[in-house]
Amino acid sequence: MRISGTEIDFEVGKNQTVLEAALAQGFEFPHDCTVGTCGSCRSKLLSGKVDAITPFGYTLSREELTAGYILSCQAVPQSDIEIAVDLEAAASHAETVSGRIVETRDLTHDIKLVSWEVERSVSYKAGQYMNVRWPGGPGPRSYSFSTEPGEGGRTRLSTFIRKVPGGAFTEALFKGELDDAAFEIEAPHGHFWLHDGDGPILLVGGGSGLSPLMSLLEDAVSRSVQRDAILLFGGREERDLYYLDEIAEIGRRWKGKFEFWPVLSQTEAPGRRFGMVTAEIPAAIAELGGVDGLQAYMCGPPVMIDAGVAALTSQGVPIDDIHYDKFTDASTGGN
Template identity: 35%
Template sequence: MKAISLGGRKSGRGGTLHVLGSDLAARIEAGETLLSAAVRGNIPFPHMCNVGECGTCKCRLVTGHIRLKRDISRHVTPEELSAGFVLACQSLAMSEDVAVEVPGMGRGRSTDPAPVQIDASVARVTPLAPGVLALEVDLAAEVRYVAGQVAQLTVPGAPGLGEPRCYSFAEAPARASPRRALFHVRHVPGGAFTDWLFAADRTGARLCFSGPHGGFRYHAADRPLLCVAGGTGLSPIKAILEQGIADGLACDVTLVVGARTQQDLYALDAITSLKERWRGRFAFVPVLSQEPEGSRWTGRKGHVTDYLCEVAAGHADRAAYVCGPPGMIDAVLDVLRGVIPPKHLHYDRFLDRGSAALGPSSAA
């Protein structure tokens, strides 16, 4: 039996959270979300933003009663809600016992690598563009992940840096050392982690690494690919395409990258390498929104949605992979919904302190 409500009072007593198909369980304190209880109880529950913006913690309520803290229709359709699907970060337990099914957890449900929490350190920091760094991290043990997934980083003992920040792996597992990870980090002014990282040479600094997390990845389909990236949203797209080369994919690809100016375009050598090694046709379309008038730029200007509006009808047969800030994601989905079937629309929102002020950041 299950019950989902947007009203009601908080439970006055605690209970137990059970993950079906496993022996995992955690104590739920009164007024606590399912996700908070899972994390506190060391259950490797998929999550990123903690505020209902990313949808990573979607699960299915099988037994028990919960109250939703907010509307979750951005990530859970009415049909899914009727079937019991909720976001764990927005679900307050209203009964003593709650049982959920979690994608990737439980017997026979997934072959994804299990998340680990290990010591790490900054191996190298390399500027990529104004306000963007490549962060290479040495890991205390080997880590397996799927291209498109994220890791969480914290700085032990540093004031204000104990909350995890999520960053996408910027390199395919096929190209990476199992004891080193690469991330692209954008400086978010006022973001505690990025202010710290950009302020000085942090080579050798201790970190805590948790991962992999997240469900963004390539989904096999007999379709050409439309990849749209804004800012450091390029990092998981790059990793997915690199993995595609390793796996021998030969479908056509259109990679659309949005940036403010030419200076903000980065990883151009890596994109050229992808284009040269890809087995099918590979089109790269950079779009600049704030390129000064009179510059020598001969490419497209405006926003990525301007380009997509022009070509959307011709991309109905594609599978789309979209990654970037929430505003860009929403605008792109508004263009592509009704053109590309929902099951072939895949996206990952990059949240920072400005867009997820109530919880840990995805890019700050």
């Protein structure tokens, strides 16, 4: 196996996955869940053939599959292969810190802002996430940071958390049963962050998917990034819109054009767009001057991401310029 653009090549054993072989031979390779749900190990197959332990289409969109993307944790080579992968995504090493909740605040009827104070600073890139473990819990839950990283990292880690009916973690969290619990937090994880470029930025979010987008936007403002941007955010009704003052402040400080387009899917309201948030993608692209140099960043449920990828590619946005973080819950085998 060869990794394109590097000097890295090595043998992969019989019935061994690409990811297993890379890690066994000491190479840093982006990954997290290792079971084909998070998408962190997404790679592009440039030549050769692989078999999939679990179908790649469970996580990847049709457009990604057509473009040759695979999940390295599920890919077993059937020949010599060459892949392209963002090794920068594996460059930040996760560490585990202990912490306690110091703030919970209602943002909507089913989303809270939750902050932990941890024992030492955690460094991360805007857009990345943390894995959270709590006493007696069945396993970690993953939540994206909602604030820019700050210099030297942060000891106060914040995120937006949506209540999942029957969820082992969120039911206890929303009832206040974990306010005094000792948590273990592993971070940073993920390969979702703002990439270099001069073209416009289109951001699309839904529900608690606003969390990493706020982190990304706050960080871009702090670094004086000067690129035109539109933030599309979808909710069912007016009560699902939140953080409006903070978004307005981003707009005031943004270098370049910044527009916020909230979209309601179930109830119409004066001054709001109505329909599916991804249906507004063509209009947003036109407002940003077309697809030349455009990068798209999406966070939200799988159905929104898949619809967004389809809408963006149909407008001519290259699949390599589409970056996303699918928000799933434990019932779907994801985060």
